[in-house]
Amino acid sequence: DGGITQSPKYLFRKEGQNVTLSCEQNLNHDAMYWYRQDPGQGLRLIYYSQIVNDFQKGDIAEGYSVSREKKESFPLTVTSAQKNPTAFYLCASSHSNQPQHFGDGTRLSIL
């Protein structure tokens, strides 16, 4: 079945540590996105990529980094510069002007 796979489902970060969240899609979508969701709130765009080897900052990119070396993969690194990383992270993908498809999310917590 085609879809988006995010891993891990739960992730814990120590102070000063970088962590990387995985997102893989087999839908052959051009565009991929990372969102952050805080409890009881909507989605905020972190980064997005429309094609391989290119990506743009969203509304809250500070403290995060991404790469898009392959069409299928769009990993997100939460760096130590992100001082409040505890949140639910959602990855999505889409064709141009088509609805976005979402993964099941990764919940990041601080130890």
Next chain:
Amino acid sequence: GDSVTQMEGPVTLSEEAFLTINCTYTATGYPSLFWYVQYPGEGLQLLLKATKADDKGSNKGFEATYRKETTSFHLEKGSVQVSDSAVYFCALTPGSNYQLIWGAGTKLIIKP
């Protein structure tokens, strides 16, 4: 800039009640409109969409009509079930790029 405004939640209803969740938007051009649903602890699922004025999107008993004259896309269901309890997000895509503009979400609680 483009924006989406949803009614604040939580919305609490009894089973079999009629549901309306209001969504209005501001946008230049001709956006496509979407409703997504998020069940507890999960990602978002596309519920329905409409791509032009007067289109009606429908799925799983939910409906929404793209009203350009009132810039609205209200979500309705005639008889809700406990299993409909979730957070519902209204969104638009301006049509000129890939991005979605999101509403804040409305939490729906259905009591038996």
